[in-house]
Amino acid sequence: VQIKEVEFVKSSARAKDCPRDERPEFAILGRSNVGKSSLINALVRKKEVALTSKKPGKTQLINHFLINKSWYIVDLPGYGFAKASDSARMDWSSFTKGFFLNRETLVAVLLLIDASVPPQKIDLDCANWLGRNNIPMTFVFTKCDKMKGGKGKRPDENIRNFQELVGQHYRVYPPWIMTSSITGLGRDELLLHISQLRNY
Numbered sequence: 294v295q296i297k298e299v300e301f302v303k304s305s306a307r308a309k310d311c312p313r314d315e316r317p318e319f320a321i322l323g324r325s326n327v328g329k330s331s332l333i334n335a336l337v338r339k340k341e342v343a344l345t346s347k348k349p350g351k352t353q354l355i356n357h358f359l360i361n362k363s364w365y366i367v368d369l370p371g372y373g374f375a376k377a378s379d380s381a382r383m384d385w386s387s388f389t390k391g392f393f394l395n396r397e398t399l400v401a402v403l404l405l406i407d408a409s410v411p412p413q414k415i416d417l418d419c420a421n422w423l424g425r426n427n428i429p430m431t432f433v434f435t436k437c438d439k440m441k442g443g444k445g446k447r448p449d450e451n452i453r454n455f456q457e458l459v460g461q462h463y464r465v466y467p468p469w470i471m472t473s474s475i476t477g478l479g480r481d482e483l484l485l486h487i488s489q490l491r492n493y
């Protein structure tokens with residue numbers, strides 16, 4: 294499973310402006326600062342690809358990257374800016390939720406969770422919202438190189454606590470992968486996971 298070609302296709306301000314074709318999409322979502330840009334760069338191995346606007350409160354866009362001319366990585370606006378006003382949070386919910394609920398080509402959401410901090414309410418809320426709306430998701434734990442005791446090999450208490458909290462809402466727990474954009478942990482596993490989901 295290799296990424297040979299990455300093409301930035303477009304930035305969309307609204308769900309209805311997103312590309313309309315049959316290609317499968319994998320949306321990447323997470324709290325601001327979770328390590329989303331780093332992960333996308335590590336996945337595609339290009340520094341300049343994830344050009345998302347990084348300033349809290351600035352207009353956030355849905356970015357489509359076409360991979361190997363066959364599937365999309367969709368970079369969604371981060372949520373939970375510490376400094377964002379309530380209205381900025383509302384913007385996130387209305388337009389990003391619109392994307393999730395109306396995309397037939399969306400195969401799965403890769404929900405990024407920072408493994409270096411204890412479970413955050415906003416991440417749990419997001420996971421539960423996606424679950425309630427039957428949107429398939431995979432938990433991608435980021436920054437696993439910062440985990441206590443063992444350099445990202447075994448899930449530590451932050452990951453276990455997150456899973457325990459979120460697991461109360463699922464009969465079948467979503468797939469999960471531990472990653473680090475610094476050590477490259479989980480990169481191949483994540484690409485394999487994506488290719489398996491695409492072949493369903």
Ligand code: GDP
Nearest residue numbers: 325326327328329330331435436439473474475
């Ligand atoms: P984004 O706002 O979600 O796009 O997050 P960034 O990719 O910009 O990363 C936010 C911060 O976390 C930056 O300071 C990164 O250097 C750091 N970071 C991102 N990924 C990792 C990782 O895998 N390990 C560690 N230790 N730090 C990371």
